[in-house]
Amino acid sequence: MRRALLAAALLALAAPGRATFVRSVMDRVDTEPSFGSEYFLDLRSFAPPRAWDDAWSASSGGYRVNAASLDCCDLYLDQNLTFIRRLTPALEFRFRFVELSDKDRQEAHHWVELEQDLGGGWSAELFGEPTYHKEDADIGAGLRWRRGGWEARARRTAVDWNLNARGRTTQNYSLKPYTDEVALRAPINMWTLTAAGDLDEATRRAVPDERRVFFYRRSRAWAEIGKDEGWAPRVKYSYENQVKANTVAPGGAGTSEEARRQVHEVLASARVHPGPDDELEPGGALLIRAARLDLPGSPSGGAFYRRWEVQPYLRWRRRLSARLTSELSPSFSIGENRTRHPGGAEPDRFESVGEAKLGAALEFVFGKAGRLSLGGVLDLDTPGKAWDGGNVLAMFLF
Numbered sequence: 474m475r476r477a478l479l480a481a482a483l484l485a486l487a488a489p490g491r492a493t494f495v496r497s498v499m500d501r502v503d504t505e506p507s508f509g510s511e512y513f514l515d516l517r518s519f520a521p522p523r524a525w526d527d528a529w530s531a532s533s534g535g536y537r538v539n540a541a542s543l544d545c546c547d548l549y550l551d552q553n554l555t556f557i558r559r560l561t562p563a564l565e566f567r568f569r570f571v572e573l574s575d576k577d578r579q580e581a582h583h584w585v586e587l588e589q590d591l592g593g594g595w596s597a598e599l600f601g602e603p604t605y606h607k608e609d610a611d612i613g614a615g616l617r618w619r620r621g622g623w624e625a626r627a628r629r630t631a632v633d634w635n636l637n638a639r640g641r642t643t644q645n646y647s648l649k650p651y652t653d654e655v656a657l658r659a660p661i662n663m664w665t666l667t668a669a670g671d672l673d674e675a676t677r678r679a680v681p682d683e684r685r686v687f688f689y690r691r692s693r694a695w696a697e698i699g700k701d702e703g704w705a706p707r708v709k710y711s712y713e714n715q716v717k718a719n720t721v722a723p724g725g726a727g728t729s730e731e732a733r734r735q736v737h738e739v740l741a742s743a744r745v746h747p748g749p750d751d752e753l754e755p756g757g758a759l760l761i762r763a764a765r766l767d768l769p770g771s772p773s774g775g776a777f778y779r780r781w782e783v784q785p786y787l788r789w790r791r792r793l794s795a796r797l798t799s800e801l802s803p804s805f806s807i808g809e810n811r812t813r814h815p816g817g818a819e820p821d822r823f824e825s826v827g828e829a830k831l832g833a834a835l836e837f838v839f840g841k842a843g844r845l846s847l848g849g850v851l852d853l854d855t856p857g858k859a860w861d862g863g864n865v866l867a868m869f870l871f
Contacts, residue, residue, distance in 0.1 A: 493580075493582070493611065493630055493632050493650070493652045493673065494632045494633070494650040494652070494673055494676055494689060494691075495578065495579075495580040497578050497579045497580060498578055498689060498717065499678070499680075499687050499689075502717045502718065502719050502730045502731070502732045502766075503730065503732040503764075503766045503776075504576065504577050504578075504732075505732075505734070505762075505764050505766070505776075505778045507576040507577070508576065508577075508780075510810065510824060510826055510828065511806075511828055511852075511861075512543070512576065513760055513782055513784070513806070514782070514784055514804060514805075514806040514828045514830060515541070515543060515549075515830075515850070515861070515862070516549070516575070517758060517784050517786060517804055517806075518786075518802070518804050518830050518832050518850045518861075519539065519541035519549060519832075519848075519850070519862075519864045520539075521537075521539060521846075521866055521868075522754060522788055522790060522800065522802075523705075523707075523742055523744055523754050523756075523788075524744070524752065524754075524790065525537070525844065525866070525868055527701070527705075527744075528844075528868070528870065529553075529868060529870070532870040532871065533557055533871060534555040534556050534557050534870070534871040535554075535555060535842075535868065535869050535870035535871045536552075536553070536554045536555075536867075536868070536869050537552070537553050537866075537867065537868040537869070538550070538551070538552045538553075538865070538866070538867050538868075539551040539552075539864065539865075539866050540864060540865045541862060541863070541864035541865075542862035542863055542864065543575075543576065543862065544862075547575075547576060548574070549574065549575050549864075550572060550573070550574040550575075551572070551573050551574075552570065552571065552572040553569075553570070553571055554568075554569065554570040554571075555567070555568075555569050556568045556569075556871070562590075563589060563590040564587065564588070564589050564590070565587070565588045566586070566587055567584070567585075567586040567587075567588070567600075568583070568584070568585055568586070569582075569583070569584045569586070570582070570583045570584075571584075582602055582611075583602060584600055584601070584602055585600065585601055585602070585603065586598060586599070586600035587599050587600070588617070594618050594619050594620040595616070595617070595618050596616075596617045596618075596619075597614070597615070597616055597617075598613075598614060598615035598616070598617065598628065599613075599614055600612075600613050600614070600615070600628075600630075601613065606641060607635055607639040608633060608635065608636040608639055608640045608641060609633060609636075610633070610634065610635065611630055611631065611632050611633065611634065612630070612631050612634050613628055613629055613630035613631060613652075614628070614629060615627060615628030615629070615654075616628075622658075622659075622660040623658065623659055623660070624656075624657070624658040625655075625656070625657050625658075626654075626655065626656045626657075627653075627654065627655050627656075628653070628654040628655075629651060629652070629653050629654075630651065630652040630653075630654075631649070631650075631651055632649075632650035632651065632652060632676075633646070633649075633650060634649070637649075642682070643681045643682060644678060644679060644680050644681070645678070645679050646676065646677065646678050646679075647677045647678075647679060647686075648674075648675050648676050648677035648688075649676070650673065650674065650676040650678075650689075651673075651674045652671060652672065652673050652674070653671065653672045653674065654669070654670070654671040654672075655669065655670055655671075656668070656669040656670075657669070661698075663700050663702060664698055664699065664700045665698070665699065665700065666696070666697070666698045667696070667697045667698075668694075668695070668696040668697075669694070669695055669696075670692070670693060670694035670695070671692070671693050672691075672692045672693075673689065673690060673691040673692070674690065675688070675689075675690045676688065676689045676690065677689075683721075683725055683726040683727070684721060684722040684723075684724055684725030684726065685719055685720060685721040685722065685725050685726065685727065686719075686720045687717075687718070687719055687720075688716070688717065688718040688719075688720070689716070689717050689718075690715070690716045691713070691714070691715040691716075692713070692714045692715075693711065693712065693713045693714075694711070694712045695709060695710060695711035695712070696709070696710050697709040697710075704743045704744065704745050705743055705744040706741070706742075706743045707741070707742055707743070708739070708740070708741045709739070709740045709741075710737075710738070710739050711736075711737075711738045711740075712735075712736065712737055712738075713734070713735070713736040714734070714735050714736075715732075715733070715734050716731070716732070716733050717731070717732050718730065718731035718732070719731075720769075728768065728770055728771070729768065729769045729770050730766060730767065730768050730769075731766070731767045731769070732764065732765070732766050732767075733764060733765050734762065734763065734764035734765075734778075735762070735763050735764070736760070736761070736762050737759075737760075737761040737762075738758060738759065738760050738761075739758065739759045740756070740757075740758045741756055741757055741758075742754060742755070742756030742757075743755055743756065750791055750792040751789070751790070751791050751792075752789075752790045752791075753787065753788070753789055753790075754787070754788035754789075754790070755786075755787050755788075756785075756786055756787075756788075757783065757784060757785040757786065758782075758783075758784040758786075759781075759782070759783055759784075760780070760781065760782045760784070760808075761780070761781045762778065762779070762780040762781070763778065763779055763780075764777075764778040765777050765778065766778075771816075771818070772816060773816025773817060773818045774814075774816060774818045775814070775815065775816060776812055776813065776814050776819075777811075777812070777813040777814075777815065778811070778812055779809070779810075779811040779813075780808065780809065780810045780811070780826075781808045781809055782806050782807065782808035782826055783806070783807050783808060784804060784805065784806045785804070785805055786802060786803065786804035786805070787802065787803055787804075788800065788801075788802040789801045789802070790836075795838065796837060796838050796839070797835065797836070797837060797838065798835075798836040798838060799833075799834070799835060799836070800832070800833065800834040800835075800836060800846070800848070801831070801832070801833055802831070802832040802833075802834075803829070803830070803831050803832075804829075804830050804831075804832065805828065805829050805830075806826055806827070806828040806829075807826065807827055808825075808826040809823070809824070809825060809826060810822075810823075810824040810825075810826055811823050811824075827854065828852075828854055829852075829853040829854045830850050830851065830852055830853060830861060831850065831851045831853055832848060832849070832850045832851075833848060833849060833850075833851070834846045834847060834848030834849075834866075835847055835848070836866075841870070842869060842870045842871075843867075843868070843869045843870070844866075844867070844868045844869075845865075845866070845867045846865070846866040846867070847863070847865060848863060848864050848865075848866070849861075849862065849863040849864070850862055850863070850864075
């Protein structure tokens with residue numbers, strides 16, 4: 474069991490970051506109005522169980538997908554494909570596909586990586602994302618050190634690295650996008666501490682046909698501590714800071730706007746086995762968001778956003794047979810959501826967040842290598858609106 478937790482940390486350190494700049498972030502500067510009162514609890518309700526996460530982390534590769542209905546028109550989609558092959562005793566090849574699409578951003582990456590052992594616990598990485606349009610290709614390098622259960626890693630990615638030289642349009646970067654990543658894993662007695670951070674450096678992309686310039690910067694950090702013995706406690710804290718801006722010249726398309734946000738989140742969970750066929754996963758999350766929208770051309774039209782939520786949940790999984798597992802998962806959300814318009818262009822809004830949902834699923838088990846779950850969520854706090862969406866989870870381990 475302890476090996477599974479160590480493998481989880483290794484896989485987390487090995488996975489390329491998702492924070493790299495993608496063109497979809499240019500489509501909309503302020504995304505806060507998209508997050509309705511149920512949105513973040515929906516993401517929690519549709520999340521895979523800890524049992525799945527631990528099995529995925531302990532594997533050497535595989536494919537998994539989470540597809541969930543957010544509303545009539547949008548599908549939450551989280552996909553991962555990992556393939557690792559040792560080519561020589563000192564050279565490893567990896568292919569990774571990651572996709573995350575939600576109401577905030579839509580991005581997909583397919584990374585090809587090589588890692589060469591250098592001796593003394595050191596290794597060097599070379600990786601990239603080839604694309605048909607050369608302007609969209611990414612390339613990067615990294616360095617890793619491992620010894621005695623400890624591990625440290627640093628990587629740098631040049632995003633859209635040859636757009637200025639091989640672009641198909643007049644768009645160009647005056648500040649080119651780079652992503653820097655660092656990670657650390659440390660064993661502490663029976664616990665394992667993992668910490669990581671990534672930075673999308675300041676990026677400025679000109680769109681001459683629309684007479685606008687887009688600016689972007691994003692940083693994220695997280696730390697997790699846990700152990701895989703006893704009741705398997707795990708606590709994770711994450712932080713995000715993002716700035717996006719459109720500067721539109723006179724006669725350009727749209728209006729100038731700038732959006733900033735900071736997000737703090739704490740997630741805790743455990744795995745308890747009251748009987749040979751039952752597993753309980755108690756957990757909870759605390760979410761704190763602060764954001765603002767500024768409109769340079771209309772100072773009275775900006776907005777300040779403040780939101781916090783507490784989300785306790787309980788997942789009960791019961792093995793019905795060797796090939797079938799049932800799941801029930803009540804979850805709740807309590808908090809506040811405030812929107813203030815200091816210029817008075819619109820009335821201020823204050824909402825008390827109070828949501829209750831019940832998730833249910835049937836999981837089909839195909840040996841140790843495959844699982845397929847069909848589930849749905851019921852809305853318990855809205856009379857006459859019981860059905861709140863379904864989702865499909867699948868995981869196939871290599």
